[in-house]
Amino acid sequence: MxxxxxxxxxxxxxxxxxxxxxxxxxxxxxxxxxxxxxxxxxxxxxxxxxxxxxxxxxxxxxxxxxxxxxxxxxxxxxxxxxxxxxxxxxxxxxxxxxxxxxxxxxxxxxxxxxxxxxxxxxxxxxxxxxxxxxxxxxTEPMSTSFSADTPWILQDKGWSMLSPSGVVIELTYGEKQLIELFSHSHDGRVSREDFLQIKSGGLQSKRAVDSLISRLKRKAAELKLDLPIRSVHGWGYSFAGRISREERSPETLTAQEEQAQLLQQIESAWHENAAIDGRLSLQFQSRIQLKDAIQQGVEVQLYWDGSQRIHSALLGQLDKVVTIAVLERSIQMLCADMHEWQQVYRLSTPVQLSIPVSILPELQPSLLRLLSSYASEARNIELVLRNTDETSDLTWITLCAPLRALGVSIWLEHDVSVPSQHTLGLDILEGLRFCYPDDEQPLSDHVQQTLLQACGLAAEHGLKTIVGNVWNKARRDAAVRVGATYVQGEFLGSPMSRDGVLLGLASIESM
CATH class of the missing domain: 3.40.50.2300 (Response regulator)
Known part of the structure; x- marks a missing residue:
């Protein structure tokens, strides 16, 4: 100040x-x-x-x-x-x-x-x-007039926490991740080493962990709250209270309802000849290599009006003409950003782009033309093809060959399932991406066993693996146990702007 x-x-x-x-x-x-x-x-x-x-x-x-x-x-x-x-x-x-x-x-x-x-x-x-x-x-007495059984409630998808006395604490990204760790611990205890896994939260040392907790407790104290985080000497911290999540109200849209609404907005804008350039933007999610816990690449995410994520599954539901237009514009923006990173700042990183495999025949010609003019950037692009049906037309393999010749890496994305021997034997593939279920339920034994088998088979065939939708410690730990190469998800870092990527790359280069 x-x-x-x-x-x-x-x-x-x-x-x-x-x-x-x-x-x-x-x-x-x-x-x-x-x-x-x-x-x-x-x-x-x-x-x-x-x-x-x-x-x-x-x-x-x-x-x-x-x-x-x-x-x-x-x-x-x-x-x-x-x-x-x-x-x-x-x-x-x-x-x-x-x-x-x-x-x-x-x-x-x-x-x-x-x-x-x-x-x-x-x-x-x-x-x-x-x-x-x-x-x-x-310095005045803090509010403690509530029952010990009254929970602290995470609201707004974890970005705020309601105290038992009714006071709301707004959380930063690092604080959100910290409270998430406490909420997923069966006894409310978390070691400093677990905190250090939150690389994107800026926690690079045990001292940084202590500072984060100190700031959060000070923030609570300013609201006259006694945040029940207690130090466990020589080990970590405990949360001496109960943390629960806010239940969804009937008025709140489900993720599926939000995507359906977004689909209508995009198609309406297109059919009304409204410009999509100003409404389409890119953000980037870190990809963490589990072996040494460092960022190695990012996934590009498409957003509409700055806040609504356009998932690859939604792209498969749009009219193909609209999907092609959205993807062509997105790839142009991406290549321009990557060109600037490389030419102006001398920085580069692998960038994943997910698209439905079904639209590749229509997209491939324009994709080839664009990437041919961005030859240097093309070598850092990883095309992730979402293929929900392995028995579908396999012409995508032929279509990917010229892209592969430009240096583009090809990945296949599945929900958690065991890949077929045909998929495992494809020389054109760099790796496989598996996505955890898109819900907040604990991972079932079936999902974990399936993922273990899938990652094991991929490793045997020389394929790398990415596990996505990692938004809590339990999911990260499960990915570690099954031997995944990379993990992605909000537990490892919130989506970043292009400048956020640059700052992250610059900090990695300076280490």
Whole structure:
């Protein structure tokens, strides 16, 4: 909170930045430009005079979102303003998601920028005042007027927790994963080593685990709650309470109902000739190699209107014309992103794309044309074909041959089942992907035994295996026991934006 009262303004035009610095000075605003660029921001920040109100930076337009995301991690409570001639709503939206407070046009006046600074300053003052008040309040007696049998209830798919006294605690991703671990432990005890498995939660050491729990308990204390997390000396932590999940209300749509509704929205938009570009976006899910517990690749996920996931199963239910259009546009976006990662940042990673095998005949020609123009990126693409019927037409094998020649890896995706000898013998395959049932029920013995047999057979035939839909520790542990090569799912990391992938890759490269 040291720099909460400062505002950082990012330009993509050096001349405009210099002009603004002069105009702000004439208005009596204390301003300083970091001329060396964003790469030295963290160091330069420590040497900036405490009276400086506005800090100016310049970066290339292509790097705006990544720079903003980095700034937000360095100054989480400061105002961040982007000044650029942004051409589309999607660009502005990306910056806001990356961490900017607002985006202003290139020729914004110094007066308007000062007004924006004052608005952000008011927010900072209220925040600092609230923080001081809650610090005092945290020293007051905490609310404990509830029965020990009253559960703590996970709500909003685990993103918030309702205390027995009726107070809601909003959870960060790391906190959500931590509480999930407690909820799946039969005795409420979890070791520090188990916490460290949550790589995407940023837990790189036992000290980081302790810090996460300390922050969560402090957050609860600010709400006058005694969060019953207790230390087990030399081992880990226990949750001295009962955790349950919120029951679904009759008004809440099931996953199947949500997908059916989404299908109608996409097809309606297409048939009404509405543009899909602005409504279609990509996010990326980490893939973790179990042998050494490191990220090795990502799965690209398609989203509609920024929040609704378009699953590969849904693509198989859309009109084929619509499916082809959605996939062609998605692959164009993906290749452009991968090209930028490689050419601008010198970073690359394997990227999985799942499609229904039934639409490959129609998609393959355009896919070949596109990947031929992105030859370098094609070698990092892993095409996962969802094949729910192994007795179906096998022409996909022929269709995949030219893709394989471009360096594209071919995978088959199944629900948990034992693959046929024919599938296991296909030379064109890199591996098999199995998905746990899409529900929150404990894994049955049948599912675990089937997966054990499937992964064993795949390994015997030199095929790698991915286990998907891993959203809790029990599922991760089951994947470890059956010898899977990789795991994916929200337990290992929430979906990331393109800039989130870049930050993750950059951190891996720097290790």
């Amino acid at each position: 040291k720099h909460a009262r400062k505002v950082v303004v990012v330009f993509d035009d050096a001349n405009q930045c210099q002009k603004m610095e002069k105009e702000l000075g004439l208005l009596g605003t204390s301003v300083q430009a970091i001329v060396q660029g964003p790469s030295v921001f963290r160091t330069a920040l420590e040497n900036i005079d405490a009276e400086v109100e506005i800090i100016l930076l310049v970066c290339e337009r292509a790097h705006l979102a990544l720079v903003v995301a980095n700034l937000r991690s360095i100054v989480p409570h400061s105002g961040i303003v982007v000044v650029s001639q942004l051409e589309s709503e999607a660009q502005r939206t990306e910056l806001l998601f990356a961490g900017a407070d607002t985006a202003l046009p290139m020729h914004v006046s110094a007066t308007e920028l000062v007004a924006t600074k004052h608005a952000l300053r008011r927010r900072a003052e209220r925040f600092l005042s609230y923080t001081a008040e809650t610090f005092v309040a945290a």
